[in-house]
Amino acid sequence: MNKTRIILTLGLIFGFYSISNAQNTSDMRINEVVVHNTNGYEDEYGQRSGWLELFNTSNNIVNIGGCYLSDDRNNLLKYRIPKRNPVVKVQPLQHILFFADSNSQKGVLHLNFKVTCGGHIYLTSSDGKMLVDSLAIPSAMEDDQSYGRLTDGKGSYERETFMRRSSNSEKWFAKYSANGGWGYLPYPTPNAYNTVEKGNSTAKQLAKYDPHGGIMALTAMSVVFMALIVLSIVFYFIGKNSVKRNKKKKMKTEEISTVKPVAGESLPGAIEKETVAAIAMALHMFLKNDGPHDVENTVLTIKTKSSPWSSKIFTLRQTPCFKRK
Amino acid sequence: MLLEVQDTGITSMLGENLKKFVQFTGFANATWGNVLMILIGLVFITLAIKKKWEPLLLIPIGFGMIIGNIPLFPNLGVGIYEKGSVYNILYQGVQQGFYPPLIFLGIGAMTDFSALISNPKLMLIGAAAQFGIFGAYSLALTFGFSPAEAGAIGIIGGADGPTAIFLSSRLAPDLLGAIAVSAYSYMALVPVIQPPIMRLLTTKKERLIRMKPPREVSPTEKRVFPIVGFLMTAMTVPSALPLLGMLFFGNLLKESGVTRRLAETARGPLIDIVTILIGLTVGCSSQADKFLQFRSVLIFLLGAGSFIIATTTGVLFVKLFNIFLKPENKINPLIGNAGVSAVPDSARVSNNVGLEYDSKNYLLMHAMGPNVSGVIGSAVAAGILLGFLG
Numbered sequence A: 001m002n003k004t005r006i007i008l009t010l011g012l013i014f015g016f017y018s019i020s021n022a023q024n025t026s027d028m029r030i031n032e033v034v035v036h037n038t039n040g041y042e043d044e045y046g047q048r049s050g051w052l053e054l055f056n057t058s059n060n061i062v063n064i065g066g067c068y069l070s071d072d073r074n075n076l077l078k079y080r081i082p083k084r085n086p087v088v089k090v091q092p093l094q095h096i097l098f099f100a101d102s103n104s105q106k107g108v109l110h111l112n113f114k115v116t117c118g119g120h121i122y123l124t125s126s127d128g129k130m131l132v133d134s135l136a137i138p139s140a141m142e143d144d145q146s147y148g149r150l151t152d153g154k155g156s157y158e159r160e161t162f163m164r165r166s167s168n169s170e171k172w173f174a175k176y177s178a179n180g181g182w183g184y185l186p187y188p189t190p191n192a193y194n195t196v197e198k199g200n201s202t203a204k205q206l207a208k209y210d211p212h213g214g215i216m217a218l219t220a221m222s223v224v225f226m227a228l229i230v231l232s233i234v235f236y237f238i239g240k241n242s243v244k245r246n247k248k249k250k251m252k253t254e255e256i257s258t259v260k261p262v263a264g265e266s267l268p269g270a271i272e273k274e275t276v277a278a279i280a281m282a283l284h285m286f287l288k289n290d291g292p293h294d295v296e297n298t299v300l301t302i303k304t305k306s307s308p309w310s311s312k313i314f315t316l317r318q319t320p321c322f323k324r325k
Numbered sequence B: 001m002l003l004e005v006q007d008t009g010i011t012s013m014l015g016e017n018l019k020k021f022v023q024f025t026g027f028a029n030a031t032w033g034n035v036l037m038i039l040i041g042l043v044f045i046t047l048a049i050k051k052k053w054e055p056l057l058l059i060p061i062g063f064g065m066i067i068g069n070i071p072l073f074p075n076l077g078v079g080i081y082e083k084g085s086v087y088n089i090l091y092q093g094v095q096q097g098f099y100p101p102l103i104f105l106g107i108g109a110m111t112d113f114s115a116l117i118s119n120p121k122l123m124l125i126g127a128a129a130q131f132g133i134f135g136a137y138s139l140a141l142t143f144g145f146s147p148a149e150a151g152a153i154g155i156i157g158g159a160d161g162p163t164a165i166f167l168s169s170r171l172a173p174d175l176l177g178a179i180a181v182s183a184y185s186y187m188a189l190v191p192v193i194q195p196p197i198m199r200l201l202t203t204k205k206e207r208l209i210r211m212k213p214p215r216e217v218s219p220t221e222k223r224v225f226p227i228v229g230f231l232m233t234a235m236t237v238p239s240a241l242p243l244l245g246m247l248f249f250g251n252l253l254k255e256s257g258v259t260r261r262l263a264e265t266a267r268g269p270l271i272d273i274v275t276i277l278i279g280l281t282v283g284c285s286s287q288a289d290k291f292l293q294f295r296s297v298l299i300f301l302l303g304a305g306s307f308i309i310a311t312t313t314g315v316l317f318v319k320l321f322n323i324f325l326k327p328e329n330k331i332n333p334l335i336g337n338a339g340v341s342a343v344p345d346s347a348r349v350s351n352n353v354g355l356e357y358d359s360k361n362y363l364l365m366h367a368m369g370p371n372v373s374g375v376i377g378s379a380v381a382a383g384i385l386l387g388f389l390g
Helices: A002-026 A158-165 A169-177 A198-209 A214-258 A273-287 B002-024 B032-051 B055-068 B086-095 B099-110 B114-118 B120-128 B131-142 B147-158 B161-171 B173-188 B190-201 B219-236 B238-255 B260-285 B294-323 B333-339 B345-357 B364-389
Strands: A028-034 A050-056 A068-070 A095-100 A120-124 A131-136 A146-149 A182-185
Touching: A028 A120, A028 A131, A198 A214, A198 B147, A198 B364, A214 B114, A214 B120, A214 B131, A214 B219, A214 B364, B032 B055, B055 B173, B055 B260, B086 B099, B086 B161, B086 B173, B086 B260, B099 B161, B099 B238, B099 B260, B114 B120, B114 B219, B114 B364, B120 B294, B120 B333, B120 B364, B131 B147, B131 B294, B131 B364, B147 B161, B147 B173, B147 B294, B147 B364, B161 B173, B161 B238, B161 B260, B161 B364, B173 B190, B173 B260, B173 B294, B190 B294, B190 B333, B190 B345, B219 B238, B219 B364, B238 B260, B238 B364, B294 B333, B333 B345, B333 B364, B345 B364
Parallel strands: none
Antiparallel strands: A028 A050, A028 A146, A050 A095, A068 A120, A120 A131, A146 A182
C-alpha cells in the first residue's frame, strides 16, 4: 500500500513537473528573423550573421535549456540548447537571440545552421517530441530586412495550430506557414520589442521630410540658443544685483572708515592698535628669512626642528641595559 | 612495443598541441588590418610623446588600439567584444554610457565659470559654435548615413569627447569607435585647425580689439550658477540630464566651499581613472575589421568638416554680434573659435593668436566664457539629438 502511494506520489510529481516544464517551454515563440545581416546587430566577436529571436510570452522565467532548434523538418533535434547555462533562462516577456552562423563553437547562442530565404525554423521542446513553434521564412528577403511578429509573441493562428500539431503534423506545418500576425518589420529589433517604434519613428519621419537636415538644424539651434539666451538673461540680472549689493557694502565700509574715533576711545568692533602690532610682530617673526619656508615661497610650510620635545629618541622608553662587571 | 606506441602518442600529442598553440597565436591570425591599426596606435603614442598632443588621451587610445588589434582565436574569452572578459566589463562604461557623465563631473569640479558669469552675453558664442554639430549632421545625411548615425557623427563638431561617446553609444553603437577616435583626434588638433580659419575671417583691426576686463564675481553668484544653470538647461532638454546633472553638480562641489575634498576627488583621481578607462577601451574597440571601413574614413572627413564649421560660425557670430554693441563693449572675434567645447585648448588658441597681433592683449579669460558655455551648449545639443533621434 505504502509502495503504491510512493509510486503514485512520485508519478504525480514527475507528471506535474513535465507538464509545468512543457507549459513553460510552450510559452516560447519564434519572434523575429533576419537572414541577410549586413549592417545590423553584431555578435560578441563583432561579426554579423543571420539571427533569430525567441520571445517568452509568459510572466515567468522560462528555461529553454535542453530545447532544440532546427532548420530541417526531418531533423528537429539539430541544435540542442545547452542546459545549466544562465543565458538560456529567458526573463518574463523578454527575448533571447540566436546567431545562425553555423558555428556553435562560438558559444551557447550560436547555432550550427544558417537561416535561409524560403527555409524554416523549428523550436522543439526538451523531450524532443513536442514542436513548440515554427516559422516559414519568406522566399525573398533583402539585406537587413527583418521578418517578425507585428506584436511580440502574437500571431492569429498560433493557438489553433499548436493544438492540431499532435494529431496531424503535416496539417500543422501547412497551417502554420499561412500564419497571420507576421510581416516585414520597418527595421530589425534584436533583443527588443517589435512594436517599439516610438523612438525611431521621429527619426524615420525626419529622414522622410527633412532629408538634408535643415529643419533639424534650425529647430535644434533654436533650442540651444533659447536655453543659453534665457540663462544669460538670468545671469545678467543676477550679476547686476550682485554689483549693486557690492557697491552698497563698499559704501558702508567707507562710511565706517571715515568715522573718526574720539580721543582715547576705539571704534566699536575695531582692533586695538597694540593687538595689531602684536599680530604683525608675530607674523614677522614667523615669516622671517630663516623661518618656516623650505622650498615654495608662496606656501607656508612648517619646518620641523629637532628638540627633546619632538625627538623620537628622547621620547622613547630606554631599554634597560645591565652590564656585567 | 608498448613503449614505442606511447612514444608516438606523446610525440603526436605534443605535435598536435604545438600546432594548436601556433594556430592560437596572434602571429598566425594577424591580418593586414590588424597590423595597420597597430601602426596607427603607435603613431598616436608617438604624437603624444613627441608633440605632446593631448597625451592624456592619445596614449591610452593608442595603446588600446594595439591591445584591441591583437588577433584572437574565437571563444578565448579575452577580447573586448566577448561577454564577461575583463575588457568587455570595462567597456560597459562606454557601451552603457556611464563614463562620460563621470568625466563631466570632473570637468564641472575643475571649471571656473567666473568669466561666463561676469559677461553672460558670451554664452551666445558658445551656442553659435554648435552650428558645427548640425552642419556635420546635414553633411552626414548627404553622404547616406541614417539620421541617428548622422546625429552621432555631428556631435564630433561639439569638440567634446565624452559627449560624442555618450551620444554615439545610444544612437550609433556600431560607429562608436570611429566617432570617439575622430573626436579626440580633432580635439588634439585644435591648435592646428583653428588659427588659419580665425585669421582668414577677421581683419587686423578686429584682431586688435581690447575687451573690458571681466568684473569680479562674488562667491554667491558662483554658487547660484550651477543650481540655476542646471535647472534652466535640464528643464529645457531633460534628455541631457546625465551630462548636465553631473557637470553642474561637479561645479557646485567646487564652488560651495564646504566640499573641498569631494571636489578634489572629482577633478583629480576620479576623472583620471575614468579617462584611463575610457581612452583604453575606446582604443580597444577599434578593431581592424570594424574600423578599417570606408565609413570610418567618411566619419573622419565629416569630423574635420564639423570642426571647421563650428570655428567659422563662432567667429562670424561675434562679428555679427559686434554690429549691435557699443564701441566700448565690442568683442574680439578671435574668441569666437572658443565656442567649441575643447576646454581649455580652444581658449588657449584664442589667446595665442591674439598675442601674435598685440603682445599685451590677453584674451584667455575672455575666451574661457564661450569655451565653458560651449560645454553646456554641446551637452544641450546632444540632449536634443537624443530626444529627436533616440
